[in-house]
Amino acid sequence: xxxxxxxxxxxxxQTKYEHGKQGNFAELVFEATxxxxxxxxxxxxxxxxxxxxxxxxxxxxxxxSMAVSDASGAFDRDITTVEGDGTFGALYGMxxxxxxxxxxxxxxxxxxxSESNMNIITNTAxxxxxxxxxxxxxxxxxxxxARRYMSKYGLSEEQFALVxxxxxxxxxxNPLAFLPMEITVEDVMxxxxxxxxxxxxxxxxxxDGACTLILAAERQAKKLTRPAKCVWMKGVGHCSDAxxxxxxxxxxxxxxxxxxxxxxxxxxxxxxRRQIDVAEVYDAFSYxxxxxxxxxxxxxxxKGCEYTERGYFEFGGKLPVNVSGGRLSSNPVQVAxxxxxxxxxxxxxxxxxxxxxxxxxxxxxxxINGMCGQSHCVWILGK
Amino acid sequence: xxxxxxxxxxxQTHHAAKRLDASGVELIAEAVxxxxxxxxxxxxDIDAVVIGNMDHFENINYVDMWAIDGLGAFMKPVxxxxxxxTTGTTVGACGYYQAASGLFDVVLAVGWEKNSxxxxxxxxxxxxxxxxxxxxxxxxxGPLATEYSMYMKAFGATEEDSAIVAARDRxxxxxxxxxHSRQAVTVEDVMxxxxxxxxxxxLDMCPRSDGSCAVIFASEEKAKKxxxxxxxxxxxxxxxxxxxxxxxxxxxxxxxxxASARAYKLAGITDPLNEFDVAELYxxxxxxxxxxxxxxxxxxxxxxxxxxxxxxFNMDGQLPINPSGGVISTNPIGATALIRIAEGAWQIMGxxxxxxxxxxxxxxxxxxxxxxxxxxxxxxxxxx
Numbered sequence: 001x002x003x004x005x006x007x008x009x010x011x012x013x014q015t016k017y018e019h020g021k022q023g024n025f026a027e028l029v030f031e032a033t034x035x036x037x038x039x040x041x042x043x044x045x046x047x048x049x050x051x052x053x054x055x056x057x058x059x060x061x062x063x064x065s066m067a068v069s070d071a072s073g074a075f076d077r078d079i080t081t082v083e084g085d086g087t088f089g090a091l092y093g094m095x096x097x098x099x100x101x102x103x104x105x106x107x108x109x110x111x112x113x114s115e116s117n118m119n120i121i122t123n124t125a126x127x128x129x130x131x132x133x134x135x136x137x138x139x140x141x142x143x144x145x146a147r148r149y150m151s152k153y154g155l156s157e158e159q160f161a162l163v164x165x166x167x168x169x170x171x172x173x174n175p176l177a178f179l180p181m182e183i184t185v186e187d188v189m190x191x192x193x194x195x196x197x198x199x200x201x202x203x204x205x206x207x208d209g210a211c212t213l214i215l216a217a218e219r220q221a222k223k224l225t226r227p228a229k230c231v232w233m234k235g236v237g238h239c240s241d242a243x244x245x246x247x248x249x250x251x252x253x254x255x256x257x258x259x260x261x262x263x264x265x266x267x268x269x270x271x272x273r274r275q276i277d278v279a280e281v282y283d284a285f286s287y288x289x290x291x292x293x294x295x296x297x298x299x300x301x302x303k304g305c306e307y308t309e310r311g312y313f314e315f316g317g318k319l320p321v322n323v324s325g326g327r328l329s330s331n332p333v334q335v336a337x338x339x340x341x342x343x344x345x346x347x348x349x350x351x352x353x354x355x356x357x358x359x360x361x362x363x364x365x366x367x368i369n370g371m372c373g374q375s376h377c378v379w380i381l382g383k
Numbered sequence: 384x385x386x387x388x389x390x391x392x393x394x395q396t397h398h399a400a401k402r403l404d405a406s407g408v409e410l411i412a413e414a415v416x417x418x419x420x421x422x423x424x425x426x427x428d429i430d431a432v433v434i435g436n437m438d439h440f441e442n443i444n445y446v447d448m449w450a451i452d453g454l455g456a457f458m459k460p461v462x463x464x465x466x467x468x469t470t471g472t473t474v475g476a477c478g479y480y481q482a483a484s485g486l487f488d489v490v491l492a493v494g495w496e497k498n499s500x501x502x503x504x505x506x507x508x509x510x511x512x513x514x515x516x517x518x519x520x521x522x523x524x525g526p527l528a529t530e531y532s533m534y535m536k537a538f539g540a541t542e543e544d545s546a547i548v549a550a551r552d553r554x555x556x557x558x559x560x561x562x563h564s565r566q567a568v569t570v571e572d573v574m575x576x577x578x579x580x581x582x583x584x585x586l587d588m589c590p591r592s593d594g595s596c597a598v599i600f601a602s603e604e605k606a607k608k609x610x611x612x613x614x615x616x617x618x619x620x621x622x623x624x625x626x627x628x629x630x631x632x633x634x635x636x637x638x639x640x641x642a643s644a645r646a647y648k649l650a651g652i653t654d655p656l657n658e659f660d661v662a663e664l665y666x667x668x669x670x671x672x673x674x675x676x677x678x679x680x681x682x683x684x685x686x687x688x689x690x691x692x693x694x695x696f697n698m699d700g701q702l703p704i705n706p707s708g709g710v711i712s713t714n715p716i717g718a719t720a721l722i723r724i725a726e727g728a729w730q731i732m733g734x735x736x737x738x739x740x741x742x743x744x745x746x747x748x749x750x751x752x753x754x755x756x757x758x759x760x761x762x763x764x765x766x767x
Contacts, residue, residue, distance in 0.1 A: 004485050005384075026626070056438035056465070063437070063467030063510040066753045070626040076641060078621045080473050081466050083438075084447065088462045092477065099483035100385030101619070124444040236486075238460045243451045258458060370448035375461065 007094050008221040008230040009381070010104075011040025011214035012342040017178040017330035021208040025059060025112040028210035030071040033108050036212040037073075040225050042104070047214075049078040049102045053089035053109035053334050057121045072108040072212070085282075086211065086338025087367030087377035093215045094233050103220050110210040111332035118206055125371050127244065136245075138284070138371060139203060143195035145250040145372045146287040150197065152251040153302035155287075157197045161188035162308050163286040164201050164328055170315055171325025173355035174343075178207045178330040188286075202286040204331035211338045213345075231345045234362075234382045235269065237262025240375035250372055253295025259376040260296045267380035272297045272364070276380075278347050278357055279319060279364040280340030283326040288373070289313070292366060293321065296378065315355065323347065323355050337367025341379060348383045385483035387767055389606030389613025390728040391599050392422025398563040398594030398713045401499040407441055410595040411453030411495050414718075418491070418597035421734070422610065426455035429599070431487040435464045435474040435494050436717030439506035454493060467510060468667070468752020469621070470494055471596070471720025475748075475760060476619040478600040483616075488605045494718035495595035503591045503716070510753070512627060520628045523667060524588060526755070528580040530633050531670035535582065537634055538685035540673050542582045546573035547691050548672030549587050549711060555698060556708025558738035563592040563713040573669070587669040587711070594715030596722045603766070614728035614746070617761040618649040624755050631755050636678035639749070639757035643679050646759040650767070655747070656681045656695075661730045661740045662704045662747040663723040665758075669711060671751070672696075672704070678757075679747075698740070706730070706738035720750030720758065727762045 013035025015021070015028050023031075029052075037043060050072050054064040061067060065081035072079070080096075082089040086109040093107040122138035149155060165185055171177035188201040221230050239262070241255035242248050260272070269275050281296070283289040290304025298319060299307045307313060313321035322328070324343040327336050344363035346352040362382050369375040394417025396402070396410050405413065411434075419425060432454050434447050443449050447456075447463035454461060466473040471494040478492030504522040511517040520526060534540055550570050556562035568586055576585035606613040622642035624631055631637075643655070652658050664679075666672045676687035681695075681702070690696065696704040707726040710719055727746035729735045744765065750758035 055444075057444045061509050061513070062439040062506050063465075063753050065466055066510055067512070067626060069623050069754075074623055075625060076622060079466075079623050080464060080476065080621065083463045083465050084445070092462070092464070092480075095484035095486055096480050098385055098485055099480040101480065101483070121444060124442055125448065127449070128443065238462065239458060240448065240451060240456055240461045242457055243448055255458060259460075262460075369462065370445045374445075374448045374451075377462075 005098060006218040007097050007233045008216055008218065009213050009233065009345050010216045010221050010225045010229050011036040012345050013039055013212045014176055014339060014342050015209045016176050017207045017209040017332055019178060019205060019207055020114045025110045026068050026071040029068045029108050029110045032210035032212040033072050033106060036214050040214045040229060042224050044073045046224060047073055047077065047104050047106055049096060050074040050106040050108065051089050051093045052081045053086050054081060055083050055334055057124065058111060058113060058116050058333060060116060068110060073106055084369040085367035085377065086335055087341065087365060087379060088238065088369065090213060090338060090341060091236055091238060091377055094236065097215060097217050103217060105215040106212060107215060108212040109335045109338045111335045112208045113206040113333060114208050139198065140195045141245060141371045142285045143198045146197055146285065149251040149287055149291055155305050158185055158189065159305035159309065160202055160286040161185045163283065163289045164188045166314055167283060167322045167326040167328040170323050171329035174325050177325040179205055180325060180329065198285060204284045204327045207330045207332045209330065209332040209335055211335045211342050213338060213341060228349060231348045232382050235263040235267025235380035238375065238377040243374065245372060253291065256292060256295030256373065256376040259378045263378040263380050269380060275362055276319060276364045277360040277362050278323060278344060279321045280324060280343050281321055281366045282336065282368045283322055283328050284331055286328065289321060296364065296366065320357055323357065337365060337377065340365040344381050348381060386485055387603040387615065388479050388482045388600050389610065389615045391601045391606050391610035391613050392418045392424065393598050393725040393728050394418030394421055395561050395596040395722060395725060396594045397561055398592045398715055400563060400590065400592060402593035407495060407497045408450055408453035410497060410593060411450050411493055414595035414597040415453060415455055415491065415493060418599050422599050428489055429455065429459065429491045430489050431481055432456040432459055432461040432491045433464060433474055433477045433481065435470040436496050437465060437467060437470060439509060440501035440503065440716065441497055466753060468716060469720055469750040469756050469758045470717040471722065472724065472750030472758035472760060475598060475721050475724040478598060479616050479619055482600040482602045488602045490600045491597060492600060492721065493595065493597045494721035496715040496717040497593045498591035498716060499593050516628055524580045524583055526628060527668045527670060528583045531582055531674055533634050534674040540688045542574065543570060544673045544688045544691050545587055545669040546570045549573040549669035551697055552705045552709040552711050555706050555738065556712035559707045562708040564590055583668050583670055589667050589710045589714040592713055592715040594718055596718040596725050598721060598725050598728065612732050614731035614762045615766050617763045617767040618646050619760045620646040621758045623753065626754060628754060636675050638755055639675055639678035642757040642759045646761055650761045655679060656702055659702055659745050659747045660743040661706065662702060663707060663726040664704055664749045665710055665720050665723055665751040667710055667751060703740050706735065706740060723748040723750065724760055731762055731764050
């Protein structure tokens with residue numbers, strides 16, 4: 001690979017994640033962005049461009065980025081908008097810096113799902129002529145994926161429930177998380193069935209919140225902020241699978257494998273099982289965490305649940321996954337992956353307080369776009 | 384430092400009011416296939432893809448995912464960018480930055496819209512704050528009518544001045560086989576067309592179209608290898624204003640003034656009227672074709688009407704504007720600004736057919752949208 005300038009995350013800011021937050025989504029963006037600037041120790045004057053991450057569907061507003069341009073500090077700046085998960089917004093922010101056209105970059109994402117209708121909005125992600133009429137949405141399609149995963153590898157609902165127990169438990173150490181809970185596998189199994197085999201506690205909650213990252217090229221990062229604040233964007237990869245669920249084996253993770261391969265190659269990771277210290281993996285539904293960990297090459301296909309049972313991914317385990325509590329504890333959709341990146345920045349800096357892991361040096365963050373993980377973005381961050 | 388980037392292929396659909404023969408994905412496939420043919424590439428040569436449109440027009444969530452087959456993006460890196468009217472230039476800029484970043488060498492950038500399946504005005508109205516401004520700023524015509532009225536009062540511009548621009552662009556479209564609306568009109572025809580919102584009349588205003596546009600960006604090394612005459616990207620600049628319409632300055636066009644001033648500085652342009660050989664401008668109404676000439680620094684404030692009356696921007700004038708027929712002839716919204724870049728690139732590559740301007744070395748392309756936002760991209764025959 002040719003020499004490429006290094007890009008750092010120099011500031012992170014997050015709101016508390018809640019349902020039914022007061023204030024409109026622009027106010028959430030203002031809070032997260034102000035905190036990120038403060039965290040980096042810089043002002044808006046140091047910024048030359050902004051990437052917002054938003055969705056017209058969730059915001060109920062066309063050109064939804066327009067509503068947050070003031071709040072994200074974009075007045076008289078170069079601004080653009082990525083629609084999808086925050087990890088893709090960070091990707092575009094990094095590419096804008098690497099292009100040589102920009103220096104310090106704000107990546108700001110928001111979500112106010114409590115004002116929206118999840119079923120209708122995610123139903124519109126399906127083909128309007130056939131699949132949409134069936135009433136498919138994020139939850140019912142995820143249920144099909146969970147069922148396929150179970151039948152392919154002989155997995156049980158109890159094994160998935162364990163992921164929810166772990167992640168809600170992790171959220172107990174995260175003051176920003178929406179649903180910190182000490183629960184048992186029985187609690188998950190006894191919770192209301194939403195779409196077989198998924199129960200309420202297998203599903204992430206609709207959550208409001210905003211997260212902002214501040215990115216900078218190495219030269220500026222070193223000038224503007226202390227080395228302790230800098231976390232480096234070492235590798236990234238993204239890739240999309242086929243659109244129609246019927247064109248995919250929903251328990252196959254080929255697109256994620258491709259994205260991970262790109263990210264690992266760029267970051268010089270040749271043995272992810274040994275080289276990664278902490279991971280934030282997209283867990284909007286309990287079964288997704290083991291499935292995606294397989295795609296990420298952390299364990300063999302079909303072995304994710306076994307690893308979960310062995311405590312491999314627990315806080316204090318060999319590879320702690322979703323120490324923040326994950327999406328199962330707070331799922332502000334467009335923000336989800338960016339919040340994962342923020343969590344890993346805090347871990348790598350040693351600023352994660354009660355949930356701080358010892359000696360975390362390399363972190364993996366994963367976000368998805370589309371239904372049942374059609375498209376994936378994988379990040380490797382490092383100190 | 385990033386890489387220099389050239390445009391090596393362009394494709395667009397035959398735009399129309401209603402493309403009943405094609406779905407949205409098929410429109411996208413039509414543009415993508417033509418761009419690949421134009422560049423003499425196959426989909427295997429594409430390293431990454433970016434797409435844009437506006438959600439509320441076709442009611443499709445995750446368009447980047449839905450469009451995979453049309454984009455040829457199966458098992459490729461793809462994501463979506465969207466910024467309202469400027470979506471096309473946003474997509475173009477994203478293609479440029481991706482190829483410049485060193486992460487990807489050949490990047491396919493696609494904009495599209497199938498407005499015949501939408502209630503365009505109703506969707507646009509939801510861009511304004513639901514509490515403060517949605518009732519007052521419903522739709523696209525009102526704000527443009529307001530800004531030209533103010534310009535007329537301030538500088539003595541007339542309805543005839545904008546009618547000259549409308550007749551110019553609409554007659555230019557006769558040379559463009561891809562244009563949606565192709566009709567020979569006179570200044571009188573424009574003046575006699577129905578009033579929409581004073582002083583904007585029917586023939587002053589853009590239509591809404593079905594269509595798609597695809598542009599292939601490549602890093603310098605690849606561009607030189609793959610294309611005999613790439614259109615090099617000299618710079619790309621975006622400027623936004625305040626969030627609320629009520630906060631905007633209406634007599635001038637501050638975002639276009641700032642964006643173009645910055646772009647000229649980066650591209651080393653000191654005398655835009657003389658240094659550009661062609662301009663493809665996002666003029667949503669012919670009135671903007673008068674007033675915004677000031678904002679692009681072609682003249683002092685108030686100087687535009689005189690330039691228009693002299694024919695400065697005609698096909699045979701000092702700086703031909705919109706040989707394609709512009710936005711008032713073709714407007715598939717998410718593609719509209721990308722078509723400006725595509726047409727500018729074709730002018731430099733010498734592929735513009737009957738609308739070709741001779742020996743184009745530098746082309747100015749713009750995008751407009753949102754809350755009076757402006758995007759500028761400058762293309763050149765020579766490396767930047």
